[in-house]
Amino acid sequence: MxxxxxxxxxxxxxxxxAALRERFVLDDVVYLDGNSLGALPAGVPARVADVVGRQWGELRIRSWEESGWWSAPERIGDRIAPLVGAAAGQIVVGDSTSVNVFKALVAAVRMAGEGRDEILVDATTFPTDGYIAESAARMTGCALRPVAPSEVPSALGDRTAAVLLNHVDYRTGRLHDLPALTAAVHAAGAYVVWDLCHSAGALPVGLDEHGVDLAVGCTYKYLNGGPGSPAYLYVRRDLQNRFDSPLPGWNSHAEPFGMRPAYAPASGAVRGRVGTPDILSMLALEAALDVWEGVxxxxxxxxxxxxxxxxxxxxxxxxxxxxxxxxxxxxxxxxxxxxxxxxxxxxxxxxxxxxxxxxxxxxxxxxxxxxxxxxxxxxxxxxxxxxxxxxxxx
Amino acid sequence: MxxxxxxxxxxxxxxxxAALRERFVLDDVVYLDGNSLGALPAGVPARVADVVGRQWGELRIRSWEESGWWSAPERIGDRIAPLVGAAAGQIVVGDSTSVNVFKALVAAVRMAGEGRDEILVDATTFPTDGYIAESAARMTGCALRPVAPSEVPSALGDRTAAVLLNHVDYRTGRLHDLPALTAAVHAAGAYVVWDLCHSAGALPVGLDEHGVDLAVGCTYKYLNGGPGSPAYLYVRRDLQNRFDSPLPGWNSHAEPFGMRPAYAPASGAVRGRVGTPDILSMLALEAALDVWEGVxxxxxxxxxxxxxxxxxxxxxxxxxxxxxxxxxxxxxxxxxxxxxxxxxxxxxxxxxxxxxxxxxxxxxxxxxxxxxxxxxxxxxxxxxxxxxxxxxxx
CATH class of the missing domain: 3.90.1150.10 (Aspartate Aminotransferase, domain 1)
Known part of the structure; x- marks a missing residue:
């Protein structure tokens, strides 16, 4: 040997x-693509079968209450929270990462207020963040400026409204300095949005500890939620009342079943919800998160x-x-x-x-x-x- | 008796x-809530089990190609197309109805061009459409004017950019006159977005026949796609090159795996895609659509x-x-x-x-x-x- x-x-x-491997369905392939699509947790198939066969098939519409469908986005958000260093009540699950980047970045620009009209974006980002940042800039009257993460501190200024950064670079695997960059953005009076797609579930993030403003991430990589499983949005508790969503769907309303013609945002992280949550994918993710028990x-x-x-x-x-x-x-x-x-x-x-x-x-x-x-x-x-x-x- | x-x-x-009932899982309850959540089609559980157990569990990342995951949004869009009177190549599935209303309405305002700065919205709409229309108006510099659908013809004018209407009212069940209202909007030089949530799968829509510009709809009501199954977006073929999405995620890129820093939109309906599609829910919907075979x-x-x-x-x-x-x-x-x-x-x-x-x-x-x-x-x-x-x- x-x-x-x-x-x-x-x-x-x-x-x-080592024993955690038994919590997954694996074979003799060496699977080193969990940073793209995590392997199937062993408990997921039975849970999904129950959601489809019993919750949808038998309880049907009653499951929105009885099976906890309605509250799934915030309940599952609270399951993700400890994995990224967040206290409960600050994360909702739903929509894709791209859609959540749009929500977070527009909301960040609105928090920054008048006089701040520039968005900085990681020039080496996974492309979708850059494309969405361009749209967010266009729709909020901001200029968009791509900069390498290492150059963010020197690029910040009085005009900077928001900064969109990746915690880990999708291509090189480089881990950026979240505490230092967050502090630099705050020192300039701007807001930071962190994309955690390539870090959540692989390393400690410390969202609360480092005072991150907003964060997004997908759940199908190191969180093993399944193909295209819903993404999540973190809004720091003390910013939630100022979170002004560009996608104020009925699920984010203070009284969603009141059927009010006028919009009134809910309190808390729920304000980040948009439309009807995608239950099959969301509850598969919930089952997938069981693998973190005691880890x-x-x-x-x-x-x-x-x-x-x-x-x-x-x-x-x-x-x-x-x-x-x-x-x-x-x-x-x-x-x-x-x-x-x-x-x-x-x-x-x-x-x-x-x-x-x-x-x-x-x-x-x-x-x-x-x-x-x-x-x-x-x-x-x-x-x-x-x-x-x-x-x-x- | x-x-x-x-x-x-x-x-x-x-x-x-009558025999179609056998294509569903039902019991002795009289289920009259299919306009909220359709019943479970009998073929769905086995299909979902295969998607989870074999496609995700065994093929893992290979399924993006080998199991047709990547092309699911447009493939399933083409399955919905005949049910709403659309030729192939004009519908993509993905995101929630609310998110698709945002895409369609912003794109419609952009098509209308300079000088048109008013959006009309059905005053009796399911609330989310009104909330999202308000955001679309705010972000495109338009005024938003709620009007009853019957008053749309007299409310249209030179300033009208876009009109958002419901084909069937969620509350009263009233069916609006899609052909006449579409013609009136066009006569005023504006663009119409129809919300088909409460009509698709229950009655002929005739999108192509009546020259509808843009349409959205959910798939969990009369299309029986399951709780929170993804919505769809129709963009009429001759408008697709002018469809300028406010959510230009990487899935809508001309070369999504090129990882280009600059955005270049794909041709066709694919331009309506945003982020990674939600595969479990999407393929459950695909299986659910089998019940329409020969109907x-x-x-x-x-x-x-x-x-x-x-x-x-x-x-x-x-x-x-x-x-x-x-x-x-x-x-x-x-x-x-x-x-x-x-x-x-x-x-x-x-x-x-x-x-x-x-x-x-x-x-x-x-x-x-x-x-x-x-x-x-x-x-x-x-x-x-x-x-x-x-x-x-x-």
Whole structure:
């Protein structure tokens, strides 16, 4: 047995989270694409079958009350809250990340008030955030200015209304400094919206602790909510009364069943709701969140760093020099739970990896992405992935 | 046996659509709330189990291509198209009705161009449309003017940019004259957005035939898509290149996986997409649409009118005079597939009805609503509902 294989065995044997893998439906594929679509939690199929067959099929309309459908967006928000360091009552689930970015950014600009007419957006963002920020700017009379996250502090000024940032870069896996950037935005009198898609469920976020204003995120990556499962919106408690939604659907009304012609916003996080919640997807997500029972995010972070460290070590030993280039920062403080490697023929290499049972993904034009979900990825998986990568690049 | 009971028996025996009831999971409850949440189609549970267990659980990320997840919004849009009189390529499924109203109304105002700065909205609308219209007006610099649908022709003018109307009123069940109102809006040089929530699946809509510009609708009422199933957006083919979305998420990009920093809209209906589609709910809807196999919408409309006619006859004979007041127009041309009765103690009456196995719903402050889904409601159900109503109002 090679040195790395035996190292993997030792790491797996000492892994306190190893047993969590049994909470998922997995096979002998090394699944390193949980940063795109999390694996299926074992409890989800039975729960979904109950929602469809009994709650919808038998109780039908009564389920809006009796099965807790109506309150699902805020109830599930409260399940996500501890995973991102938020007290209850500040998160609602629903709509896509894109739609929530629009709500949050427009609301942030409105909070900033007159005289502040510029939105800063992460220039390296997953594109949808930039597209939506452009629309939010256009519709609120703001200018949009793309800047690299590291340049945000120097770009802030009296005109800055809002700043949209990614906690972890989708492409490189770089972790940005949420506490420092949030403090810088606040020092300039502006509001910050954090996109947590690539960090929630993989590392501690500390929304409350760091005084974040607004945040959004998807639930189908490290939260394992299923394909296209609804996103969420965090509005810090003391800002909720000033949250002025551009999508004031009836679910956000103070009296949704009053059928009032005039809009009056609800109190609290509920103000972030829009239309009728998507129950099947939402309750699948609720069941998926059961896998977090008794799992501290800090332990997840520790294992995540150990996994990515070990992957970098294995890649360093197995893959011929110069064949791939590391895009993810080596420093722990700057690394999310993904490793991105630049590779000229990344598309072809990823095809060969997948054929050989190692599933990551390819991002145009030349990036191999490998996501490490600490709940179900082990160190032997990591060693195998690097070994197969070495074969695939030859 | 009473005359009405035997009349019901004859009507059921002659009903060519009677066998369709077997395509649904039903019990001995008379379910007259399909205008709020349609009953469960029998094929849905197995399909959802496959989507969860095999497509997500086994294929995981590969399903975006291999299971047709990525193209689901337009594929399922094409399944809805014939039910609302639209040729293929003009409907995408996704997001809530409220979000789609926002997209459609903002896009309509942008099509109308400079100099047109007023939005007309149905003053009797289901509230969310009015709330969202107010936001769309605010964000496009328009004035919002609520008018009764009958007064729309006289309210139209050179300043009118867009008009948002409901095909069937959610409260009274009144069917508005889509062809005439659409023609009036066009004669004024404005754009019309129709909300089809309470008509699609219950009667012919004729979107293409009548030259409708934009339309939205939910899928959980007469289309039986399940609780909170995704809504849809229709953009007439010749307007698609001018559809300028306020929610230009990455799914609407010409090259969504190109990860381009600059937004470039896709061609066609796909331009109405926003973020990652909600796959579980969307594929449940796709399975639900199988119940329409071989069912002409015209036959559904004929049965719908026969059911509501018969309900009115039974109520007239059974319910003591003056106890309820008909809010739904008697004329066929003005009636959707629902009967609304005003009743002082409607909330209590509906509770008693539900206790006795007849499920309609209550809308504040004083309306009893009964929806008649022709695919699974029969004439004996109708007679029983009226009979139980007569007992419940005593």
């Amino acid at each position: 090679s040195e790395l294989k035996s190292a993997a065995g030792e790491l797996d044997a000492a892994d306190e989270l 501290p995010v800090e332990a997840v972070r520790a294992k995540s760093l150990a996994l990515t460290d070990f992957f970098l070590r294995c890649v360093g030993e197995y893959v011929p020099d110069g064949r791939v280039e590391l895009l993810t920062p080596a420093a722990h403080a700057e690394r999310g739970s993904q490793v991105a490697l630049r590779c000229d023929d990344a598309g072809d290499v990823m095809k060969r990896l997948i054929e050989r049972g190692v599933v990551g993904d390819f991002r145009a034009p030349d990036v191999l992405r490998f996501g490490f979900t600490p709940l179900y990825v082990g160190f032997a998986d990591v060693e195998r992935a690097a070994r197969v990568l070495a074969e695939a690049v030859v | 009473s005359e009405l009971k035997s009349a019901a028996g004859e009507l059921d025996a002659a009903d060519e659509l 002409p919408v015209e036959a559904v409309r004929a049965k719908s009118l026969a059911l509501t006619d018969f309900f009115l006859r039974c109520v007239g004979e059974y319910v003591p005079d003056g106890r309820v007041e008909l809010l739904t127009p008697a004329a066929h041309a003005e009636r959707g597939s629902q009967v609304a009765l005003r009743c002082d103690d409607a909330g209590d009456v509906m509770k008693r009805l539900i206790e006795r196995g007849v499920v309609g719903d209550f809308r504040a402050p004083d309306v009893l609503r009964f929806g008649f889904t022709p695919l699974y409601v029969g004439f004996a159900d109708v007679e029983r509902a009226a009979r139980v109503l007569a007992e419940a109002v005593v």
